[in-house]
Amino acid sequence: MFVVTLTYTAPLERIDALVAEHVEWLDAHYASGAFLASGRQVPRVGGVILARAQSREALDAILAQDPFGRAGAAVYQVTEFLPTKTAPELAPFAVDPV
Structure with a gap:
């Protein structure tokens, strides 16, 4: 699982102009199961995006298509983690501790 932190590098007016396209991009990846929150x-x-892409490379490919990033309006920090303990609602995403 991955935590993606986006940091805006453009004024909010530019971000606001890209929001509708960004939301469409988010919706597509919720539909694919790659995004959880x-x-x-x-x-x-x-x-912030909570993602469960197949690999870091797969996530990087998804992030490369974000309208914010394509417009140079945001940069991304990606943290991979193994969810070994979760709330009951998130149990399907837990992994066995090794």
Whole structure:
């Protein structure tokens, strides 16, 4: 599983102009099962995505298509982690500790 932190590199006016296209991109990856949760950071300096892509390379390919990144309006930090303990609702995403 991955935590993706987006940091805006453009003014919010530019971000706002890209939001509709970004939401379409998010929707496509929710439909594929790659994204589990997403939202704005507080304060509004970027966003966070909880992803379960097949690999880091697969996630990088997905992120390369984000309208924010394609427009040079955001940069990404990706942290991979193994969810060994979860709330009951997230149990299907847990992995056995090794």
